[in-house]
Amino acid sequence: AGEGSASTPGDGGGPPAPERVLFPPTFSVSEIKNKQRRHFMFLRWKQQQRKEKLALKKKRRKEREALGDKAPPKAVPKTIENQRVYDETTVDPNDEEVAFDEATDEFAPYFNRQTVPKILITTSDRPRGRTVRFCEQLATVIPNSHVYYRRGLALKRIIPQCIARDFTDLIVINEDRKIPNGLVLSHLPDGPTAHFRMSSVRLRKEIKRKGKEPTEHVPEVILNNFTTRLGHSIGRMFAALFPHDPQFIGRQVATFHNQRDYIFFRFHRYIFKSEKKVGIQELGPRFTLKLRSLQKGTFDSKFGEYEWIHKRREMDTSRRKFHL
Amino acid sequence: SPQVVWSMLGNRQFCSYKMTTKTQNFCRNEYNLTGLCNRSSCPLANSQYATVREEKGRCYLYMKTIERAAFPRRLWERVLLSKNYEKALEQIDENLIYWPRFIRHKCKQRFTKITQYLIRIRKLTLKRQRKLVPLRRKIERRENRREEKALIAAQLDNAIEKELLERLKQDTYGDIYNFPIHAFDKALQQQDAESESESDAEREEDDDDEDVDKREFVEAEDSELSDFEDMDKLETSSEEEQEEEEEVEKQASHSKSKGKTPLKGPARRKRPYIEIEYEEETEPSTKTKTA
Numbered sequence: 001a002g003e004g005s006a007s008t009p010g011d012g013g014g015p016p017a018p019e020r021v022l023f024p025p026t027f028s029v030s031e032i033k034n035k036q037r038r039h040f041m042f043l044r045w046k047q048q049q050r051k052e053k054l055a056l057k058k059k060r061r062k063e064r065e066a067l068g069d070k071a072p073p074k075a076v077p078k079t080i081e082n083q084r085v086y087d088e089t090t091v092d093p094n095d096e097e098v099a100f101d102e103a104t105d106e107f108a109p110y111f112n113r114q115t116v117p118k119i120l121i122t123t124s125d126r127p128r129g130r131t132v133r134f135c136e137q138l139a140t141v142i143p144n145s146h147v148y149y150r151r152g153l154a155l156k157r158i159i160p161q162c163i164a165r166d167f168t169d170l171i172v173i174n175e176d177r178k179i180p181n182g183l184v185l186s187h188l189p190d191g192p193t194a195h196f197r198m199s200s201v202r203l204r205k206e207i208k209r210k211g212k213e214p215t216e217h218v219p220e221v222i223l224n225n226f227t228t229r230l231g232h233s234i235g236r237m238f239a240a241l242f243p244h245d246p247q248f249i250g251r252q253v254a255t256f257h258n259q260r261d262y263i264f265f266r267f268h269r270y271i272f273k274s275e276k277k278v279g280i281q282e283l284g285p286r287f288t289l290k291l292r293s294l295q296k297g298t299f300d301s302k303f304g305e306y307e308w309i310h311k312r313r314e315m316d317t318s319r320r321k322f323h324l
Numbered sequence: 325s326p327q328v329v330w331s332m333l334g335n336r337q338f339c340s341y342k343m344t345t346k347t348q349n350f351c352r353n354e355y356n357l358t359g360l361c362n363r364s365s366c367p368l369a370n371s372q373y374a375t376v377r378e379e380k381g382r383c384y385l386y387m388k389t390i391e392r393a394a395f396p397r398r399l400w401e402r403v404l405l406s407k408n409y410e411k412a413l414e415q416i417d418e419n420l421i422y423w424p425r426f427i428r429h430k431c432k433q434r435f436t437k438i439t440q441y442l443i444r445i446r447k448l449t450l451k452r453q454r455k456l457v458p459l460r461r462k463i464e465r466r467e468n469r470r471e472e473k474a475l476i477a478a479q480l481d482n483a484i485e486k487e488l489l490e491r492l493k494q495d496t497y498g499d500i501y502n503f504p505i506h507a508f509d510k511a512l513q514q515q516d517a518e519s520e521s522e523s524d525a526e527r528e529e530d531d532d533d534e535d536v537d538k539r540e541f542v543e544a545e546d547s548e549l550s551d552f553e554d555m556d557k558l559e560t561s562s563e564e565e566q567e568e569e570e571e572v573e574k575q576a577s578h579s580k581s582k583g584k585t586p587l588k589g590p591a592r593r594k595r596p597y598i599e600i601e602y603e604e605e606t607e608p609s610t611k612t613k614t615a
Contacts, residue, residue, distance in 0.1 A: 079477070080477065081477065125454075152451075152452070154452055197467075199467075199468070199471060200471070220491075222484060222487050222488075224483055224487065248497050248498075248500055249500070253484065253488065255480070255483075255484050255487075257478055257480055257483060257484075259474040259475070259477055259478035260470065260473075260474040260477065261474075262470070262471050262474045262475070264474075264475065264478060264480060266480060266484070268484060270484075270485075270488050272488075272492060272501050275489075275492065276489065278485050278488045278489055278492075280481060280484055280485060280488075288471055288475070290467070290471075312463070
């Protein structure tokens with residue numbers, strides 16, 4: 001092998017590349033031993049590839065224009081969302097079974113407006129400053145919520161007390177190395193418990209171009225992209241945190257957006273500039289959650305019945321498969 | 325003989341159990357009573373020696389005497405100490421009855437320390453244990469990267485804006501926002517279609533004709549001047565309902581205007597606006613929460 005009939009190989013930088021470089025078919029750039037020359041030839045090869053690609057694109061565009069109306073429609077680019085492996089538990093909006101389930105599950109009293117949400121926010125032992133501040137901000141975002149310090153109390157003992165005092169939900173923010181990194185959300189009168197991994201937590205002061213503090217008005221809730229059964233139940237859990245009747249004068253909206261199994265939480269204030277334009281301004285903390293496990297009863301690590309656990313070996317095998 | 329052993333190991337030559345630090349020498353021998361490297365605490369350099377060691381929560385007294393110096397396998401004699409603290413101390417005393425004071429004293433001290441830490445272990449296991457879960461670096465990196473990509477793919481701002489506009493179109497906000505004709509007409513048509521199915525006709529359809537006459541052209545958007553206060557002045561509102569809502573809106577605008585930054589768009593209403601009243605009393609349609 002060798003360079004064959006290619007034009008002059010570069011010598012320290014090399015002469016300018018000719019218009020058309022001919023490589024013999026059995027030639028491969030990686031066979032040149034000399035690194036400098038090999039690099040040079042590789043760059044030349046790359047340029048050639050790029051040129052060919054551009055030419056192909058131009059040709060296709062010309063063909064498209066030539067055909068005019070009869071041209072085939074543009075190909076939709078493949079995205080991960082397009083290529084998502086179809087999940088058989090995807091909820092069909094007209095499904096009666098799902099509707100029936102939702103009418104009779106633990107959130108039914110909330111959705112029938114029989115209960116008003118009352119939230120208890122707490123942390124793991126000895127929270128550091130960042131976690132404490134995050135808890136406070138979260139408490140301003142979620143109406144009717146109270147922050148209590150956990151001084152070494154066991155969750156299993158707290159839960160009956162909370163139920164006795166009429167709390168509907170319990171949020172525990174787990175902390176590691178001075179940053180919050182986990183969230184346990186438990187619906188109290190024996191509701192499901194979800195355990196999340198929390199990441200990229202931004203406090204209010206770290207958000208750029210933020211507005212004033214969130215007011216006391218009840219915000220609206222947006223839940224995006226919760227498609228499967230599991231996603232549905234998680235979405236309902238989040239919805240059950242907020243009182244059912246948002247106060248539109250407050251113009252605040254809390255968003256839980258699910259994308260590829262990551263749930264992004266944002267809190268905005270919006271304003272309608274016209275019927276087709278709306279401006280939003282971010283207030284409030286932001287964080288992302290990833291579901292780790294969903295337990296049927298209240299928090300019980302030993303004897304709980306798990307509805308769903310994230311098993312890395314089985315579930316992370318495909319890049320196009322998502323569970324929420 | 326022990327003196328020779330000590331003169332070799334202790335001072336001059338190498339002892340593999342000896343650990344030196346700046347201030348002190350330690351002895352890593354497991355039978356050592358005090359843990360320091362001394363003439364009196366070296367188990368190798370003393371032919372008569374005793375220690376207290378614990379295994380699996382039970383304490384034993386180990387003793388070594390000269391008679392057994394030739395039998396390494398049987399060198400250390402082991403006595404199980406009772407779980408009762410006082411009884412165990414008595415046992416130590418009776419086993420080490422004619423032994424040097426130093427060894428007896430140190431044995432008892434060591435035994436006390438051991439029992440204390442065993443008690444502490446038992447107390448701690450009853451409390452909540454913190455479970456340490458190791459992070460897997462590759463997986464953490466992978467998840468962070470995927471989260472970034474998901475964030476980019478999510479286009480959150482667009483999604484939220486779209487959703488809010490949807491809700492506006494579906495009239496979940498009721499009468500709070502009054503926007504130009506087109507959307508409202510569309511909404512009207514929708515509601516007219518619905519009114520067949522709706523039982524109570526709270527609508528006055530005469531007003532539609534009135535409204536047609538009252539229509540005025542609204543200015544284009546993006547004029548940067550007006551405050552919401554101007555809007556209020558321009559309005560001619562007759563109905564009380566509307567007035568209430570406007571007051572509410574005014575309050576909202578006041579709260580808005582407090583936080584108003586002149587350069588930032590979303591914090592204020594933009595154009596000078598001529599309010600169009602539609603004297604309709606429509607039921608606010610039920611708010612839908614999309615899942």
